[in-house]
Amino acid sequence: MIRLLLSHQWKEATRSSVWQKNLAVNLVLGFFMLLLLLYVVVLSAFMDVIIEKAWPDKDPVAVINGALLYYFLFDLAFRFFMQELPVLGIQPYLHLPVGKGKLVHFVLWKSITSFFNYMSLLLFIPFALKVLPEVYGLGGAWMWVLGLFLITLINNFLTLYFKRQLVEKPLVTFGFLLAIVALATLDYLNLISVGAASGSFFRALGQNPVWVLVPVALLVAVYLLNYRFLIAHTYPEEMRISKQSKVGTSAEIGFLQRFGELGTLIGLELKLIMRHKRPKSTTMMSVLFLAYGFIFYTQEMYTKGFAMLIFPGIFMTGFMMLSYGQFVPGWQSAHFDALLTKRLSPYTFYLGKFWMFVPACTIAYLVTLLYGLMPGSGGKIMLINTACFLYNIGVNTFVVLYLSTYNKKRIDLSKSASFNWQGVGASQFILMLPALLLPILVYLPFGLMDKPWWGIAAVGIIGLLGFLFHRQLLGIVVNRFQREKYAIAAGFRQA
């Protein structure tokens, strides 16, 4: 059975009309991963040496043991944004004599193959084999590694659960995140010590194999949590309509009506976002990403420079546009034929998208202005973010919409969102690369000439120019769209 499902998945991937495109993306992704893994293994092999150099008076094993829980907290945060959830179109199997449980187990086990789960093994096995046998004996060393791997898996399933809950019950996820933040704060204030707990746990693990039962029990619990959640969500999206709608009244967003046809199109798209879990979660993620600046702005090594501040600037003011926009027009694949045959020109269609992105970026920009309150570098951050914002609405809108004409993969929004998460993870960042790297390339020559403010100004001015000439730029997008629309429509018709 599992073999059959695997073969179906393989066929689904290879027979889709976008296989070639995904292949390129996956190759790029794969290359970077290999490189990263190589670094990780080398780092691991020399970890004891590095630690001895950094803290000559401390025992490397104790340092690592104490740091491990911090590492896992970081791992969890990292996964939350980067890990893709495993996908299986379960609808066609539900009426067949295959237990729902089997399908759910399949989806869950598939997640174990995620690259993120092997990261910690590669990071610590060479170290463990080199250093630990002397301390804990060979058996103890392997127990230590086993415990480590089990905690990695716990992180894996925690991520899956809370990432899915983000849509179903956002409060649960926010509560969990708050708990983590509270833990970190308590640790920071020295009220409790995560480091001490971590140190004693991993020492105990090395000395007495019984301790491995702790992560085993936790893993079983979190696996069951996922299992119960998914089994309850095998039905297509259930959404209630709270109030009865009359033609032309209620549900219409009055404000938008003032903008005529464009307003109608934007209103339609907002309904699409509000009424489907996937685009909704994409939008919610972009709210979370507004806190991304804290990672950069609290480090002096970043705030001293310029290039590394452009990156969060573009990212925060444009995340909503970048993450939602890269699937345009796939979100509308189910009614794409309607859009092509109704009285609606492709130009208006794209103009509507443009005028949806601009306010989204503007709102994000206004929020990021709060970073101006950061002591020391606040003013600089505000200016850079202003330039990045202009660049986003002037150039990146256009980049995103141009790339959208390469989108030929149907997104089925009416299927259950809990199983349908393709593209919410690392691979979406690959597609953002041009949007993130181009502004840095614009800045770079000025930076090298030691005129950083000129570079920032250049980024802003190019953005402003792009915004002023958006009609012309959109014209280029529409021309390409006109050529590609048959292929796009054909791709979208593939169920």
Place this chain on the structure above:
Amino acid sequence: MIEVRDLQKNYNGVTVVNIPALTVQKGETIGLVGNNGAGKTTFFRMILDLIRPTKGEVFSKGENVRATEDWKQYTGSHLDEGFLIDFLTPEEYFAFIGKLNGLTTGDVQAFLDRFRDFFNGEILEQRKYIRDFSKGNQKKVGVAAAVMSDPELLILDEPFANLDPSSQIRLKNLLKDLKRQGMTLLISSHDLSHVIEVCDRIVLLEKGQVIEDMKTDETTLKQLESYFTV
């Protein structure tokens, strides 16, 4: 109204549509019949510029449909669920289509009142999204939306399929009304008696080729039945 010149569509070397010439006059009502895979839907999609023909052109009012978008102004169409926006309620969908066609809220309301009979109380005020309706009711929404702009040309793919018998009769009457108003109709159907009743001209497709093109009269049904009998 519609002129087809040397139209061909091939998929992987197999010709699915091959129509050297076909002309539809204004006000004509044409029924397209043929077995599954005869190329009816593909033909419609090429008229609506949804599929790029391998060869040849379709002209609507003398203009190549691929060159301009003027045909959208006077063409109403419903082929399948892909023409519906399934996360809207029917009311919202009609309002959306109305907006695109420059109708006021009052116009849309008046239009829907005319359709109250056809909807049979199952479409409006249901507190359901279109995706949660049955296939038949979805079809009613699609047909109504296609007619809403009061188009000169109406293209429907199997409008009778999935409808209950009374709805089929209501739809037939509706189409006859539209015909009387002078609307040009292009309808495909597997229901021979319905399509003959509505249409003045029947075009029979087989493997993408027009093998019969005739005016309807008393003997048409017999002729078609003998063709389709296995």
